[in-house]
Amino acid sequence: MTYTKLQTKITIMLVIILTVSIGLNNVIGTYLFQKKYFEVLEEQILVIGQSLKSQLDRIHSLGITDRDLVGFDEQSKEILWKYKEISIIYVVNTDGRVLFKSKNQETSSAVLDVPELLDAVKSSREGIVSYTYQDNPYLGAVIPFLDNNETSYEGSVVVVVESNKINHKLSSLYKYPTLLSLLFFVLSFFLIMLALSSWVTNPLKSMVQHMNEAAAGNLRSYANTTARDEIGQLGRVFNRMLKQISGLLMQTAQTVELEGRYNAEFKQRQDGEKLRHALSSVSSTLDEGEVNERILASLRELVPYTSAALWIQHYDTLTAMITRYDESSSGYKDIEYAESQANEMFNLLQQEEQPIVKEMNRVSFLHLPILIESKVRGMIIAQNHSPYIQSEVGLAFTYTSQVGSYIQNAQLYRQMQRLAATDVLTGIHNxxxxxxxxxxxxxxxxxxxxxxxxxxxxxxxxxxxxxxxxxxxxxxxxxxxxxxxxxxxxxxxxxxxxxxxxxxxxxxxxxxxxxxxxxxxxxxxxxxxxxxxxxxxxxxxxxxxxxxxxxxxxxxxxxxxxxxxxxxxxxxxxxxxxxxxxxxxx
Missing domain, CATH: 3.30.70.270 (Reverse transcriptase/Diguanylate cyclase domain)
Structure with missing residues (x-):
């Protein structure tokens, strides 16, 4: 009866901890992602509005009337087709009269009926307006434009995005992390149950077996006493009874065993702390150059190397992004040899998806795959004059399995910055x-x-x-x-x-x-x-x-x-x- 209650309590506690941790992580991650997504969206619809304003300015410069906006209508249709989140595009004068509407051009006498947008249009205020229309939330980008003489504001271009479409799109993006979290929960629960079985059920069976052997006369049958719960206390009492008889020899052997376990656990905690520190350094910036630099710098905290090179695949072409080496050694010569074999090793990594260690001329080469969107899109070649041990390879592989997402985030951030600053027609700054x-x-x-x-x-x-x-x-x-x-x-x-x-x-x-x-x-x-x-x-x-x-x-x-x-x-x-x-x- 004692065994059943103890196991139930521990199981409930672990389930609660797992549920709260995973749920809190999903809520925080979802909130931060949604916030950042809407910030980028607001910048994007402002840029689109500026592009439409430039098109409208060009049409005005040709003397075309507001009812004859053929070129503007074509660009509006192209934008609506390209950006599914955009619901409608208006062109209104400063009094709020609709001069153009992307989905119905026979509205020249209509007046903009959204008070929030109407206030922004009348005041010629450029920016993002949030409002609710017919119980649906919307975001509107208002971009004022000048008259032909460029002396006063003639009206505004309004780009409207329905928030429900964005939320629907975001919900589809949340689906995969949620499924992954559920999978992690199931796997973690399974591992916890295995650990619980190992820590509770097996120790109890072992204790019963030791008691039976002691009752049969085997006074060297000691129980495992590493647990801190009631089972451990019972085992320690039982062992004290046997130790009084078995002598100092068995005590020494047990001390050596405990010391080895402690050293292994201490090493594991050290590696975990190093890994967290390395990933934290890489994730703390979105600058692509700094991310690449920090990836190699942080790798040195995990495994030793005299030289290392980071390679990323761009449009099926493998490119060396950054190389670090110790000039006081022959590391730079060794890495040049490794780079000559880069494409061959990269193809092998794409097939294996596992680290590859090669020994050549008394130099150890460690090839680590970098996964982006579950595919090998890059690699790190590190070399050292001492052989790489299995624990170092495993730790380095855990690290490179996670840095791919930071590389991708930095690339996306660079692309967004470039698009926001570029004039679409000429390719120069806007x-x-x-x-x-x-x-x-x-x-x-x-x-x-x-x-x-x-x-x-x-x-x-x-x-x-x-x-x-x-x-x-x-x-x-x-x-x-x-x-x-x-x-x-x-x-x-x-x-x-x-x-x-x-x-x-x-x-x-x-x-x-x-x-x-x-x-x-x-x-x-x-x-x-x-x-x-x-x-x-x-x-x-x-x-x-x-x-x-x-x-x-x-x-x-x-x-x-x-x-x-x-x-x-x-x-x-x-x-x-x-x-x-x-x-x-x-």
Whole structure:
């Protein structure tokens, strides 16, 4: 009866601990993932809204009426098809009248009937609006746009996302972690029951057997006394009775056995702490370069190596991301030999999905697979002059089995950052990213008293290009202009180049003399005039007008600096176009 109660109590306690731990982990993980997902979603629909606003600006520049938004409607349909989360796209004026609706274009007299969105539209406030419509939650991105004269706000582009669709998508993503948690619960419970059987049932049977042997006259039949419960107490009392008779020899053997178990458990705890520390270091950043660096740095805390290299597969091509070696040894020579065999070993790892240890020329090479989405997508090659023991290989494999998710997270984060900062048509920075960088560069120029110049330019008679040759040719012109100008830049932190809007571009240059800025502007002007575009009406050549402004006492803010550059651009236009003009204030 005592055995049944003890086993039941322990089982209930372990089930409660497992349930609470796994449930709490799922709740916290789900909350953090959902929060991050909605943050990224808000940024994405703002970027989509900006793209639609740019398309609308281009349509307005052509003089097309609000009812004749064919190109805008096509882009809206493409976005709705590509992004299933987006429910509807509006174009409304500042009074809330609907000028365009993606799912029904016969609504020119309708008025936006959502108070939250209507307030944001009337106040021309850009941002994300959360609201409830017909008992359904929604997120709306409001992006105001200016009239043709760019003097006042004419209306707003509104991109609406239904939260229920997002929640439905998230619920499908939660399904797999939940199933994995259930599998872990079942497996853990099974292992716990095995441990419980080993710690309770078997010790009791062993105690009965020892008692029977002692009753039969075998006074050397000692019971296991490592347990701290009632069974252990009974065993210790029984053993004390036998030890009084069996003598000091058996006591010494038992001490040696206990010491070995303690050392093994102590080593296991040490390895677990090292593994937690290593994974914590890798998971504490989303920068892809830092993640790769920390993976190899943390590996050295787990297993010794004189050199190691991290390889990741990109589009079926195996690429060495980072290599670490001890120059005081021959590690760098050994790793070069290992790298020559990289593709062969990677193919073998994809088949085995297990670590591979090779000994060659008295050097031990450890090949560790890295799993991303349950597939071997990378590997680490480590080499050491001492052989790798099985415990080191097992610990290192446990580590590399988990770092793949951190590599994937860093890659996704880098892709999201790049997409959020890039103009879709030209491939250069968009206006939003430009201002983020420009504020930093401007303040750096103020702090270091460095020269700061800005070049603002646009394509001359661009509206005529679109009217005569069509928008595809106009898009090709803008993309080619951006590509040609990019070849003249240094692509470092001292310069930032973006599509400012429509056919207008802006380039901010720090720590460069006024003469160099003017020389670069002239080089850009000549480079654009050298471009040629074959069309059905013959070859097309375009020119550009450029305005330059420099930071000084008059241009003490970024806004004024850009305004002076814009004035210089109009000055170049007035001077006959295809020329470079410097702002009068500079």
């Amino acid at each position: 206006r939003r990213h430009f201002f983020e960088q420009a504020v930093r560069i401007f303040q750096q120029s103020v702090d270091t008293f460095s020269h700061l110049g800005v070049i603002m330019f646009d394509v001359d008679h661009f509206k005529g290009v679109n009217d005569q040759y069509g928008h595809p040719v106009g898009d090709l012109v803008l993309a080619s202009v951006a590509g040609r100008v990019s070849t003249y830049l240094l692509h470092d932190e001292s310069q930032t180049f973006c599509r400012y809007g429509g056919e207008e571009f802006v380039l901010l240059i720090n720590n460069t003399s006024n003469e160099s800025v003017q020389a670069l502007a002239e080089q850009i002007r000549r480079g654009i005039s050298d471009l040629s575009f074959p069309t059905s009406h013959g070859d097309l050549q375009v020119t550009a007008s450029l305005g330059i402004a420099y930071r000084n006492e008059q241009a003490e803010t970024l806004e004024k600096l850009l305004k002076y550059a814009d004035n210089a651009l109009y000055k170049a236009k007035a001077s006959g176009r295809n020329c470079v003009a410097v702002a009068d204030e500079c």
